[in-house]
Amino acid sequence: MATLVLTAVGAAVGGPIGAVIGRSVDTRIFRPATREGPRLTDLALQTSSYGTQIPKLFGTIRVAGTVIWATDLIETRTTVGGSKGQPSTATYSYSASFAVVLSARAIRGVRRIWAEGKLLRGAAGDWKATTGFRLYLGDEDQPVDPLIASAEPTTPAYRGCAYAVFEALHLGDFGNRIPSLTFEVVADEGAVAAGAIAMALADEVDAEVAQQLEGYAAAGDSVAGVLDSLAVISGAWWSPGGARLTMRDAAGDPVMLADDAVVATGAGQRRARAIAAIDTVPRTLSVAHHDPARDYQIGVQQAVRPGAGTQAARIELPAVLTASAARGIAERALVIAEAMRIRRTVSAGIDAIGLVPGSAVAIIDEQGIWRARSVMVEGMATRVELAPVTIAPITGAASSGQVLGAPDRLIGATMLRAFDIPPLGDDVLGAPRLSVVATGTEPGWRGAALLYSLDDGESWIAAGATAAPATLGVVELPPGDGPATLADRRNVLIAVLARADMMLGDADDIGLSQGRNLALVGDELIQFARATPLGDARWRLSGLRRGVRGTDWASAAHQAGEAFTLIEREAVGTIDLPLGSIGQGVALLATGVGDVAGPAAATAAVSGGSVVPPSPVHLHAAVLKGGGWQLSWTRRSRQGWAWADLVDAPLVEETERYAVTILAPDGAVSNWEVTAPSIELPTAPEPGARVEIRQRGTHGTSHAAVIMI
Known part of the structure; x- marks a missing residue:
């Protein structure tokens, strides 16, 4: 397939202007090489080579x-852990500062910024990664950037050029290198006429053609190449007039021309013409352009003519065009190219000596508009070679195709929670472990840096980053007290999630046995089989399993407004704490990209819930022969929750010990310590007495199991 550069296409559809533009235009602005128009790939790849062209931008x-400037990678070393005898881990992160020039003329601003195809800055001006940012619009009085000046004392202010400075951009998301960036630049408010762009590039140009472009990047090997490009977009051509150039199209007033050769030689001379073969015209013509519906990525629209021929041509336009506008340009260019097969030569009188190539011509007593391709004076006659001017309106509707743009989700502020709960797996911990979850107030939140303090904020310890975004909310309708040994089909729970896009789902018995749909409600771990959306981020949860992992002690303490947290392994981060922290409080701070008002804060009590045994179950009181009483119960363990072997769970603790407390109705308290899951009493407790049984573990004592006498 043949690829036509813009000069060749200009020759077919509008005519190159090198013959009618002086070298003052042909070599200006861009490097004076072979005259070609700008290529779309020039705008898509970020460069840093010396001598690289800087386009002049118009529209958006x-x-x-x-x-144009960059620092070396800046390495930051962070020590995670290492508190009170715990081992520490050193982690390294990298950032860089750099400057990117955008336009060789002033601009109005920058909207979205992409890094490696993903949004770095959203349409709302929100950042998806941590960075400092300054934008210089290209004013003639703009100052020198202070960061660049601190590293390069002789740096210029780049006045007349728009550029952006990134300060300490975190590179962890980009393979620890400066990412390839693209910018949505607003150079002018609204669409810009192609003629206005031409006049901004060359003082000696008159161009009243009103073809509107949403955006355009003037670059390439010469101004002449850019002017050719603008003519192709407009379906126009250039004509000299003295020291100036004028962009013309079929709407202009033509010069009326009589063909004097009719009198001398008859109709044969007057109608002298040549028609090139149809296969000299491309059968398909494609227009590549920046499509706003595709986030300005390159789109291609194609026009096909009927008839013979196999040639294919492509026009690359560094212009922002809708798919329909690009399709129309392709159709118009193909119609014009086909019409340009015709060459007609007429002889006019000496009065036509003022005609120049590019003049619009109408022949007296004939229909149609012609354009002068060449003018030659022979004696007292003027011989003019003409080509027809064809009006080809933009008619074709077109689609941009399936658009998979980079998602632009607001990040919002961080929401942070921490709690000391039993491990989710079968691990037996030797020291308390804090579970940490976090999410954002907006859907784009992905993580935050975490710090914690064991001394009321006097010192802080880095804990790395938070885990995957969690599903958080509050309880609107709390469940009533429910059994831990049976499925709770009586109570329901209504939770209001933090965001409307957060979702809950159902789980069958197999899923529940695998730990799905586990939520921390207040201090109780509860599973739910069914989740019914009620609207406005409200969910009705039913088919409850209560007191999971030994948290049945908290089943009677629920109230409206308490925290609801979906416990998913990938969303739970952990912080291992020293044994001495049990009974203390932990302060936490989390800082994400969206936390512009300051870090999120949370506190948690280190209750020992991650290391103490669960309370005993199946308490039973029986009368013994002789009048004594026996209290018995069943031990539970921190390990073996799946009960795979259907025998007693492993002890795990160093010894088996229990504390038995009897609280009489009159307030008297009796205490015993036993090493087996039963105790015999010589006399019965008073009616109404409360019996509490706790298992003593290696690192603490369980919550009480209670039986009333």
Whole structure:
């Protein structure tokens, strides 16, 4: 398939202007090489090479820019852990500062910024990664950037050029290197006429053609190449007039021309013409452009003519065009190219000596508009070679195709929670472990850096990053007291989640046995089989399993407004704490990209819930022969929750010990310590007495199991 550069296409549909533009235009601005128009790939790849072109931007367009300054990678060492005898781990992160020039003329601003195709800055101006940012619009009085000046004392202010400075951009999301960036640059408010762009690039140009472009990047090997590009977009051509150039199209007033050769030689001379073969015209013509519906990525629209021929041509336009507008340009260019097969030569009088190539011509007593391709004076006659001007309106509707743009989700502030609960697996911990969950007030939140303090904020310890975003909420309707030994089909729970996009789902018996749909409600771990959406982020949860992992002690303490946290392994981070922290409080801070008002804070009590045994179950009181009483119970363990072998769970603790307390109705208290799951009493407790049994573990004592006499 043949690929036509813009000069060749211009020759077919509008005519190159090198013959009618002086070298003052042909070599200006861009490097004076072979005259070609700008290529779309010039805008898509970020460069840092010396001598790289800087485009002049118009309207709104997406460009990569050129890196003009950068620091080496900045390494930051962070020690995680290491508190009170715990081992520490050193982690390293990297950042860099750099500057990117965007336009060789002033701009109005920058909207979205992409890094490696993903949004770094959203449409709302929110950042998806941590960085400092300064934008210089290209004013003639803009100052020198202080960061660049501190590293390069002789740095210029780059006045007249728009550029952006990133300060300490965190590179962890980009393979610890400066990512390839593209910018949505607003150079002018609203659409810009192609003629206005041409006049901004060359003082000696008159261009009243009103073809509107949403954006355009003027670059390439010469101004002449850019002017050719603008003519192709507009379906127009250039014509000299003295020291100036004028962009013309079929709407202009033509010069009326009589063909004097009719009198001398008859109709044969007047109608002298040549028609090139149809296969000299491309059968398909594609227009590549920046499609705003595709986040300004390259789109291609194609026009196909009927008839013979196999040639295919492509026009690359560094312009922002809708799919329909690009399709129309392709159709118009193909119609014009086909019409340009015709060459007609007429002889006019000496009065036509003022005609120049590019003049619009109408022949007296004939229909149609022609354009002068060449003018030659022979004696007292003027010989003019003409090509027809074809009006080809933009008619074709087109689609941008399936658009998979980078998601632009607001990040919002961090929401942070921490709690000391039993491990989710079968691990037996030797020291308390704090569970930490976090999410954001907006759907784009992905994580935050975590710190914790064991001394009321006097010192802080880095704990790495939070885990995957968690599903958080509050309880609107709390469940009543329910059994830990049976499925709770009586009570329901209504929770209001923090965001409307957060979702809950159902789980069957197999899923529940595998730990699905586990939530921390207040201090009780509860599973639910069914989740019914009620609207406005409200969910009705039923088919409850209560007191999971030995948290049945908290089943009677629920109240509206308490925290609801879905416990998912990938969303729970952990902090291992020293044994001496049991009974203390932990302060936590989390800082994410969206925490512009300050870090999120939370506190948690280190209750020992992650290391103490669960309370005993199946308490039973029986009368013995002779009048004595026996109290018995069943031990539970921190390990073996699945009960796979259907025998007693492993002890885990160093010894088996229990504390038995009897509280008489009159307030008297009796205490015993036993090493087996039963105790015999010589006399019965008073009616109404409360019996509490606790298992003593290696690192603490369980909550009480209670039986009333």
